[in-house]
Amino acid sequence: MADSNPMEAFLSLSALLTGYTKTDLLATGLAGQYYDKLSSIVDEDICGALWTATREAMKGLGIRPKVAERRIRKLVLSNAMLAPLAINIIAMWYLSSWSQLPQAWRSLYGAKANDVDHVISAEAYQEGLVWQAIGAHPQGAKQQGYGAWGLPPPWKLSPPWKRKKPRLKRRRRAA
């Protein structure tokens, strides 16, 4: 992907890290908040390095996710400066919160005053991906309705990762 828009790189990286599609992520309405949070705590050139590494990993049209993941593990997660940022990006999407960066990182790359543990916003809490991932709903929001807790858990028989993509039947050619 040749797009140099950092937001685009942030979304591609987020999708790869979280296992949710870019569409899923955009649907939360929080991509902007999370991107801004990262940019307000981490210096521009470090963020820039993260986006460059992401673009490098995603190079090539339609690469297989496993290949992209291998590259991300090499270019981002094996890089002491970038790895903690990737972990924080996952935590933002899943738990709606920013966790203070590791001390070692802070002393090398700068410690901003707002680099403290906190929930990003009330809206973010309600969109935390962890709740979807576990087949529940955020505690205190998106309630499932009276008695829903007595029903079998979602995906008991067919979790989404086991579902086969429906194969498109080839239309028979008219004889």
Add this chain to the structure above:
Amino acid sequence: MEGKNDSGKTYDVVIVGAGIAGAILAKVLGNAKKHVLILEAGRSTSFTVEGYRSFLETFYRASAKVPNSPYPNDPSAPQPDVLNIGRIEPGVPSASGYFVQRGPLPFASDYARTRGGTTLHWLGTCLRMTPNDFHMKSRYGQGENWPITYDELRPYYEQAELEIGVSADVDDQRFHGITFGKNYHYPMRRIPQSYLDHYLASRLEDFAVNMPGQAERIKLHFSSIPQGRNSIPNAGYRPVGHTGDNNIGQRCEGNSSCVPICPVQAKYNALKTLKKVDPDYVEIRSQAVASKIEIDPDSGRVTGITYNTYGAGAAPGPLTARGKIYVIAAHSIETAKLLLASQACRTSGEVGRNLMDHIEIIVWALAPEGDPIGAFRGPGATTNINSFRDGAFRARHSGFNVPIGNWGWSWSCFSPGSDLMDFIGRSQPVLGRDLRRRLYDRVSRQMELWFELEQNPCATNRVTIDPEYRDSMGNFRPVIHYGLSDYVRKAMPVARRISEQIFRRIGAKDYTHYNSTDPCYVTYRNQGFFYRGAGHVVGTHRMGSNRFESVVNDKQRTWDHDNLYLAGCGNMPTLGTSNPTLTMAALTFWAGENILKELNR
């Protein structure tokens, strides 16, 4: 220092505290056309839709979603917070929060100081006590006897169940000698039980466990929990919804956040009772912190309650409210503190003593692989294993109730956040779809059982005051001395043995482990456990049959002061194996009747 008479008015009754106890009394007395003043330390924020909504927003933004996280702490009427529980070194109190904890162990519960009180963040479980709970001393040689019996309290249980709006089926609740009046039914039908409840009950009903020290095996018995949350009403009952908008919260919707806040108020809280008081007769004064009960030294009668106001429009100095009769209903710890600060009720020397709570021994496991049970859905607990609430073993160790937790490993391990951090915090983090799959696989199989051990009364477990420790208004902070007796500790390994048999039977993998660095870590015969508090705070101003061993009599009136009554769980001489609030509410209806009788004399 006595203050100015605030309005020159003498009320029939002055009540301190607008929690469930104060609210019930105000309603009963106001309906009988008595003039009532409630002094409430906290703010009235909770009373409007916007105010209540602001609590919800605060909860959403809180990093640690502990019981008091939605309710702001006000330095003028501070409240304890479980986040302040720390290890207590010998001789060094832990005083980083509101409590001054002298130990040896931390008291592990909180309460809320805001209009509506602690029911804002209670779970809403409304069990009746068993008849034997009222006679622990004569039956098992432990604790104390109550001066009243189950049968005497039964009509007041019915009033309390109606007020709270309890959902339950009578047929599920007849066990351990609990009886109901003929044709009695709860206001609403039982709350549906969770998938996990059915999962466990279908595999374990009638399974008999071996109980250490007990010759015969004990059969597991599951019963739905009576709950103060709205379900389908029985004929003639109209559910009470959100106090800001009655159209909201007519049914429990499964928000799964009852502790610390029900977004729609489908769960009972004391605001609902406060909304029903007759405003022509009942006045609620918020941000009014009682600091002293004024007592006439000759007659021993109470002459006023001195209090301080704060915030916009606060009076410059202390004020005094006057009435014919006074009731302190400020929560068992605050009530004891106020009595101590006022040197009231001194004859027995029991004020502040016998502080008790249910000691929560949590055990946790994963359902067998491929068997998600759907954790984190629904009210906190919908079914109890009630087999151990009463039995001969109570002569040796605590009895216990065992609710099945519906919220995964949230209490024991801070799930699901801790699960995510575990997966991504590794040197090779789990990523992408694999992360989603592993999270689902682990968290949706999580289950907790809560063994709620009954504490026995101990004179050394007590609330005291110390002039060295005061809050910003100059009022005393509670100084707490607390530990666990062998009677309770002995039950810990028993609970563990039982849970091991349960998990083994259903093929669940037991993950329970008690970290010795936990501030609430305790041992019994070299076996370690940690405990949590239940918020079931009783005993601190107990009732009894004579003035030398108790603070109030069976009528809930203090022995020492003719016109002073106490209301709240502090009146309960023993804790029993049920959550205490329903019983306390029943006692409060009874107290209201006694106060009316006295006023009408």
